[in-house]
Amino acid sequence: MPKITFYNTLTRNDDVFTPMDAEHVKIYACGPTVYDRPHIGNARSAVIYDVLVRFLRHVYPQVTYARNITDVDDKINAAAKERGIAIHDLTREITGYFHADMDALNVARPDIEPRATEHIGEMVGMIKTLIEKGHAYAADGHALFAVASDPHYGCLSRRNRDELIAGARVEVAPYKKDPMDFVLWKPSAADEPGWESPWGRGRPGWHIECSAMSVKYLGDTFDIHGGGADLMFPHHENEIAQTTCATGGDFAKYWVHNGFLTINGEKMSKSLGNFTTVKDLLDKGVKGEVIRLALLSTHYRKPLDWNDKAIEDAEKTLNKFYRAIDGAEIGDVPEVFLNALGNDINVPEAIAQLHSAKPAELRAMGLLLGFFGKTTAEWFKGDVASDDDDIGLKIAERILAKKNKDWAASDRIRDELKAAGIVLEDKPDGTTDWRRA
Ligand code: AMP
Numbered sequence: 001m002p003k004i005t006f007y008n009t010l011t012r013n014d015d016v017f018t019p020m021d022a023e024h025v026k027i028y029a030c031g032p033t034v035y036d037r038p039h040i041g042n043a044r045s046a047v048i049y050d051v052l053v054r055f056l057r058h059v060y061p062q063v064t065y066a067r068n069i070t071d072v073d074d075k076i077n078a079a080a081k082e083r084g085i086a087i088h089d090l091t092r093e094i095t096g097y098f099h100a101d102m103d104a105l106n107v108a109r110p111d112i113e114p115r116a117t118e119h120i121g122e123m124v125g126m127i128k129t130l131i132e133k134g135h136a137y138a139a140d141g142h143a144l145f146a147v148a149s150d151p152h153y154g155c156l157s158r159r160n161r162d163e164l165i166a167g168a169r170v171e172v173a174p175y176k177k178d179p180m181d182f183v184l185w186k187p188s189a190a191d192e193p194g195w196e197s198p199w200g201r202g203r204p205g206w207h208i209e210c211s212a213m214s215v216k217y218l219g220d221t222f223d224i225h226g227g228g229a230d231l232m233f234p235h236h237e238n239e240i241a242q243t244t245c246a247t248g249g250d251f252a253k254y255w256v257h258n259g260f261l262t263i264n265g266e267k268m269s270k271s272l273g274n275f276t277t278v279k280d281l282l283d284k285g286v287k288g289e290v291i292r293l294a295l296l297s298t299h300y301r302k303p304l305d306w307n308d309k310a311i312e313d314a315e316k317t318l319n320k321f322y323r324a325i326d327g328a329e330i331g332d333v334p335e336v337f338l339n340a341l342g343n344d345i346n347v348p349e350a351i352a353q354l355h356s357a358k359p360a361e362l363r364a365m366g367l368l369l370g371f372f373g374k375t376t377a378e379w380f381k382g383d384v385a386s387d388d389d390d391i392g393l394k395i396a397e398r399i400l401a402k403k404n405k406d407w408a409a410s411d412r413i414r415d416e417l418k419a420a421g422i423v424l425e426d427k428p429d430g431t432t433d434w435r436r437a
């Protein structure tokens with residue numbers, strides 16, 4: 001097993017990764033707010049955690065990955081109003097786009113993808129517990145977290161009180177006992193989405209969503225929590241406060257934060273208007289795997305400045321790799337490659353191994369990183385992946401899983417294909433044929 005260390009934002013240290021249960025690793029990452037089509041900054045975050053999960057799956061027998069969908073948010077309300085459509089129609093549409101765009105980048109779907117609007121009961125339950133334990137209070141149709149009640153508050157961002165107040169850009173509101181207190185629940189106007197609660201008709205604040213859903217699916221304490229560096233404060237700080245105060249558990253042991261994708265040194269974001277969507281690039285004919293490789297070309301904690309050259313370089317590299325793997329078997333994944341990934345997910349160092357590898361090993365390493373979803377012929381034809389390509393990729397992933405004695409993954413892939421009407425026939429020489437049932 002490779003040595004695994006992560007730079008843990010909680011300790012500001014490269015910590016050796018020791019899962020709570022070596023048989024079953026649990027990871028949560030903050031997912032999209034579904035009000036607009038994902039841009040490549042959002043995609044960077046999704047691709048990074050996808051690689052982390054693929055690596056963990058290779059090393060550990062079982063990994064559960066949860067990533068939420070924020071489908072209640074003021075930006076969503078505003079976007080639906082502007083387009084004159086119902087909120088649930090907007091969130092359904094954008095969730096579909098998010099899935100389609102991430103599928104195009106070979107980002108595997110998480111095991112659990114909870115939607116906020118389907119977990120209001122869990123959030124209300126957690127807020128009630130916080131009030132009972134003296135960590136929150138109700139005021140004027142709101143429920144607020146009492147920051148002063150949590151001696152550990154600030155443990156992640158390591159800000160002092162003045163910095164916390166400045167950083168939270170807190171509104172002085174008459175119902176707050178302390179300007180640092182943050183909203184757990186707020187009232188909804190008649191034309192805004194709302195649910196009945198002990199504090200009146202309203203909707204949850206954003207932070208409580210991730211606390212309630214991660215605890216529900218992964219437990220009071222779990223292994224890894226990820227997200228963009230912009231989420232460290234206040235979002236993750238508040239998640240920690242809410243969860244540890246409500247459950248008494250430790251919440252996540254390892255906090256992993258990815259750096260920004262930037263344009264001319266500035267964070268790509270919807271609000272700055274400097275964004276390129278994944279769909280824009282796909283429509284221009286840039287292949288999904290090219291975007292994926294370009295997004296992985298810089299270490300995940302560093303900023304990645306996006307430009308056309310990143311795309312050109314990634315395309316050249318993938319052309320070279322695809323030429324090399326034509327007809328290749330799936331070999332073993334070399335130790336040096338796994339050690340590079342174990343070294344705080346150093347993907348650029350891992351990719352460096354691909355350049356000097358023999359074809360069979362190249363194919364194995366590329367598959368592990370979520371590449372080689374097509375045959376060499378398909379790649380150079382530049383066709384959009386056909387259904388058969390997807391089946392080929394799944395079969396290749398299953399062969400890799402079997403080599404890795406990851407029987408759970410191998411069975412899961414077989415079952416997924418079976419559910420899609422594809423029957424696999426393993427042959428004595430180690431290859432697999434398939435047919436439609
Ligand atoms: P949002 O939909 O804005 O809530 O963002 C979804 C995810 O994408 C979060 O984990 C953000 O931290 C991440 N994200 C947003 N913009 C960028 C960016 N420019 N670079 C890297 N990650 C980003």
Ligand code: ZN
Nearest residue numbers: 030031210235
């Ligand atoms: Zn979150």
